[in-house]
Amino acid sequence: MAGVVGGAFLSSVILVIREKVNSKNFRNYFHKRLGRKLEITLNSINEVLDDAETKQYQNLDVKNWLDGLKHELAEVDQLLDVIAIDAQQKGKIERFISGYINRFESRIKVLLKRLNVLAEQKNRLGLQDTTRAAGNDGVVSSSFFYESVMYGRELENQEIIDCLLSDSGSDNQVPIISIVGPIGMGKTTLAQVVYNNHLVMEVFELKAWVHVSESFDLVSLTQSILRSIHSSAADSEDLEILQHQLQQRLTGKRYLLVLDDVWNKNGNMWEHLLLLFSRQSSGSRIIVTTRDKEVASIIGSTQLLDLKQLEKSDCWNLFVKHAFGGRDVFEYPCLESIGKKIVE
Ligand SMILES: Nc1ncnc2c1ncn2[C@@H]1O[C@H](COP(=O)(O)OP(=O)(O)OP(=O)(O)O)[C@@H](O)[C@H]1O
Ligand SMILES: [Mg+2]
Structure with a gap:
């Protein structure tokens, strides 16, 4: 190699x-x-x-x-x-x-x-x-900017991977796994780690990551999905053309779509979009991350993962990483005790 x-x-x-x-x-x-x-x-x-x-x-x-x-x-x-x-x-x-x-x-x-x-x-x-x-604070999530280390979350990680790799699911509805939790709980981080897992990479022929956020309409979302699958497509503003292009790209493929940071509760819109994904969806999966359980329900999640706080030791490791960078925490005993109080 x-x-x-x-x-x-x-x-x-x-x-x-x-x-x-x-x-x-x-x-x-x-x-x-x-x-x-x-x-x-x-x-x-x-x-x-x-x-x-x-x-x-x-x-x-x-x-x-x-x-x-x-x-x-x-x-x-x-x-x-x-x-x-x-x-x-x-x-x-x-x-x-x-x-x-x-x-x-x-x-x-x-x-x-x-x-x-x-x-x-x-x-x-x-x-x-x-x-x-450098210095750009307007962070938009993507499948690539992800933490090299994810602390804890082993069980959740495994649960999602098992679901992605299993054969279950009908031909008429693509299983939707929603990762739900409050701000900063690590929903996007977990989805990124799963998305870049080597087994997942092997199994899914097509992968798309879309940061949905609050700005959402069917045309722009369909365009974003197309762009994520294939950068040169998605110039049209016509929903029918876009849907046709998307359908062509998806047909016969096992795909994984991540919709990150979803807020929209318009059930009709989701129904319209997901209909496209539900045809010939064998083995395919959608992962949604959202702060809102209601969103997960409106979208029609087949599996809901309610993210809880990290274990204390994982919280501490995460804190050390951000607060101390690459330095050895034991060299700063005073700061260490303050840090532990913050984590608690
Ligand atoms: N388990 C973890 N291991 C390492 N870093 C983590 C972990 N959980 C969260 N983080 C870090 O915390 C920050 C917030 O995480 P993330 O963006 O995944 O949260 P989120 O739940 O998606 O938040 P939001 O609701 O705002 O989208 C990021 O910098 C991320 O790297
Ligand atoms: Mg997020």
């Missing part, structure tokens, strides 16, 4: 490639527009490398993306070296002619195309420009 790819390492490879693209050799062989395009693509990939490095441990798709990127960058770098050697071996006139009969051009264009595909995929994978995201 390929090892873990370091984002910092790939960043340095990109830096080297950019220097080569800006060199005289490259400029002698290619139109400057091609060099510019290559640079733009490399920059846009470079922005998300830190984020990808972190997420590759929890998300196999991100890891595969990094592996693919490493491969393509190695090819680009190798080709640029071949061009540099070629340039050294040729005289001025031959180099001038090379500009017209350029045997490297088609190759570099193919590599640029492949890098562009990777650059497009970064959005679908939810990879973020972490430098720009």
Whole structure:
């Protein structure tokens, strides 16, 4: 199995490639527009490398993306070296002619195309420009921004996974598991951990994560679900077209849909939406997170998980993680006792 790819390492490879693209050799062989395009693509990939490095441990798709990127960058770098050697071996006139009969051009264009595909995929994978995201408080949940460690909740986690992997459920109604609990209880965290569980990843052909929140109408929700499944769809404002697109994507697939942070109590709307999911739903599942039990009931949950407070020891571990960061709590005995009082 390929090892873990370091984002910092790939960043340095990109830096080297950019220097080569800006060199005289490259400029002698290619139109400057091609060099510019290559640079733009490399920059846009470079922005998300830190984020990808972190997420590759929890998300196999991100890891595969990094592996693919490493491969393509190695090819680009190798080709640029071949061009540099070629340039050294040729005289001025031959180099001038090379500009017209350029045997490297088609190759570099193919590599640029492949890098562009990777650059497009970064959005679908939810990879973020972490430098720009720093200091942004408007946190919107996604399947990717999840805690690397979830304290406690082993039983709840297992209960949901068992339900996701079981064969039960009818062909006419997709089972809906609702995780209910007050603000900050860890509903989204639990759903994220389940969503990224390796068995769940293997079993479900299609997975979609939608942060629903208070802004909700059928068109925008259907668009969001489509986007989460496939980024290029969902341009239409016409509900029928959107539903048709969604139906096409779902047909014959075992899917998992997470509707995170649901507030809406409009039963008709939910009925309308869920009808679409209930056809040919064999093995498929929906997970809902909500603060409100009534919402869970209106949606027609088949299973309700009422999240209670974490065990004391798990609360303490969570507190230590946030209050002390990576530092050793035993070095601060005074703060430790204050912390324990807060947790209690
Ligand atoms: N069991 C846990 N282990 C680790 N971190 C947790 C746990 N439970 C909650 N957290 C942390 O607490 C914070 C709030 O959790 P989360 O967003 O999952 O709550 P929520 O129930 O979804 O809240 P809301 O009702 O506002 O959507 C997050 O920073 C999360 O990482
Ligand atoms: Mg939440």
